[in-house]
Amino acid sequence: MPDILISEVGPRDGLQSIAPILPTTVKCAWIDAEVAAGVREIEVGSFVPASLLPQLADTAAVVAHARSHPGLTVAVLVPNARGAAAAIAAGAHKLTLPLSASETHSLRNLRRSHAQVLDEVRAVAALVAAQPAATRPHFEGSVSTAFGCTIEGAVAEAKVVELAEALMVAGVDEVGLSDTSGYANPAQVRSLVRAVRTAIGDDRLTGLHLHNTRGLGLANVVAGLEVGITTFDASLGGLGGCPFAPGASGNIVTEDLVFMLEAMGLSTGIDLDRLLRVRDVLRAALPGEPLYGFVPDAGLPLGFRAAA
Numbered sequence: 515m516p517d518i519l520i521s522e523v524g525p526r527d528g529l530q531s532i533a534p535i536l537p538t539t540v541k542c543a544w545i546d547a548e549v550a551a552g553v554r555e556i557e558v559g560s561f562v563p564a565s566l567l568p569q570l571a572d573t574a575a576v577v578a579h580a581r582s583h584p585g586l587t588v589a590v591l592v593p594n595a596r597g598a599a600a601a602i603a604a605g606a607h608k609l610t611l612p613l614s615a616s617e618t619h620s621l622r623n624l625r626r627s628h629a630q631v632l633d634e635v636r637a638v639a640a641l642v643a644a645q646p647a648a649t650r651p652h653f654e655g656s657v658s659t660a661f662g663c664t665i666e667g668a669v670a671e672a673k674v675v676e677l678a679e680a681l682m683v684a685g686v687d688e689v690g691l692s693d694t695s696g697y698a699n700p701a702q703v704r705s706l707v708r709a710v711r712t713a714i715g716d717d718r719l720t721g722l723h724l725h726n727t728r729g730l731g732l733a734n735v736v737a738g739l740e741v742g743i744t745t746f747d748a749s750l751g752g753l754g755g756c757p758f759a760p761g762a763s764g765n766i767v768t769e770d771l772v773f774m775l776e777a778m779g780l781s782t783g784i785d786l787d788r789l790l791r792v793r794d795v796l797r798a799a800l801p802g803e804p805l806y807g808f809v810p811d812a813g814l815p816l817g818f819r820a821a822a
Contacts, residue, residue: 516783517821518775519745521555521721522548522768525576526591528753529569530560532803538572540799542579547795548750551788555587556580557610557747561597577604594626595637602641602651609642610654610690611635613681615674616663619694623658628677632684639685655681656690656723660706662697671709678710678719688718693734696727696764700737707741721745726752727764732774735766739780746771751793752806767807769793773814781821786814 525541536544545556558580559573573590580588589608592598601609613631614620620631635655642653659666660674678689691706703722711719722743724734735746749765772784790810797805 516554516781517744518739518780518782519555519721520553520768520771520775520782520784521557521587521589521745521747522553522750523557523723523747523765524749524751524753524768526557526559526570527747527765528749528751530567531754532569532800534800534803535569536799538575538579540795541572541576544750544792544795545576545580545583547792548789549583549586551792552782552784553789554585554783555589555608555745557589557591560591560593561600561604562591562593574600574604577601577606581605581607592638594634595641598638598641602645605649606651608652608654609638610656611638611686612656612658612692613677614658614663614694615669615677616659616666618665619659619663622665628680632680635681635684635686643685653685653687654690654721655684655686655688656692657681658692658694658723660691661693661702662695664695671706674706675709675713679713682714682718688720689714690721690723691719692723693725694723696725696730698724698734699730700733703734703737704741707738707743711742716742719743721747723747724766725764726766731764731766732770735771735774750789750805751796751810753796753803767809769807769809773809776820777818779821786820 558576559570564571587607590601590606592601592609592611657674657677662669681689722738724731748768748771750768752767754765772782772786775782
């Protein structure tokens with residue numbers, strides 16, 4: 515298996531932050547093209563009310579299409595047990611439920627306090643446990659705003675550790691950490707990952723969702739690598755952010771992340787030339803939406819070779 519898993523979150527995190535509604539056929543073509551490039555996990559949508567995020571109202575149909583690709587992990591975000599039930603019915607392989615370290619952000623994002631979100635986590639865990647073992651989805655609890663919040667400011671490391679422990683007790687399979695607001699720096703990434711892993715176990719924290727809002731996205735990835743993280747979220751063209759965290763634009767550009775990791779000798783299993791061509795799908799469907807990335811603009815260095 516490749517050294518690093520890149521989870522493409524553009525079809526969910528990228529699209530939820532922009533106004534245009536991408537047709538289902540285009541979303542499916544986007545997923546097809548990424549799979550052809552070697553992407554092994556894609557967060558294809560979110561089971562939230564269509565009135566809140568009309569861009570993702572077709573998530574069940576997109577999940578059904580994505581499941582046609584053997585070997586692809588079809589991931590979705592769920593805000594509560596109702597969303598999880600819909601995701602399970604649709605056949606999603608992985609569910610992620612966010613718990614904001616900042617309670618103000620939680621109330622604005624999910625309209626629930628920490629205690630109420632943990633109640634939902636327990637309900638989702640029960641739903642997951644009730645599924646046949648062979649088809650049971652993987653359940654991740656993501657601590658969002660883990661590195662800081664645009665509403666509350668600094669978030670105490672101890673609070674993140676406390677919530678990670680609470681998520682494990684409530685029944686998640688693993689915990690992820692999310693830099694929802696783009697506040698993280700490399701020293702903070704190393705410190706927080708170590709603290710959470712000490713509390714819940716190394717194998718229960720393997721992934722980070724980082725933003726490039728202040729230009730530190732890739733530096734924070736390197737910091738994550740240094741402390742054993744093996745899964746990173748990214749969005750094609752850098753689409754997306756968080757509509758409930760003002761100013762939190764800037765997902766890591768998938769193309770730049772793949773280039774950096776492969777240049778470092780770490781295998782992602784992704785064909786970079788093919789991945790760069792996936793941008794054509796979005797460029798044609800979202801002509802007014804900016805796509806970011808240094809590698810797409812500069813091209814690959816002469817003689818560049820991907821990791822074996």
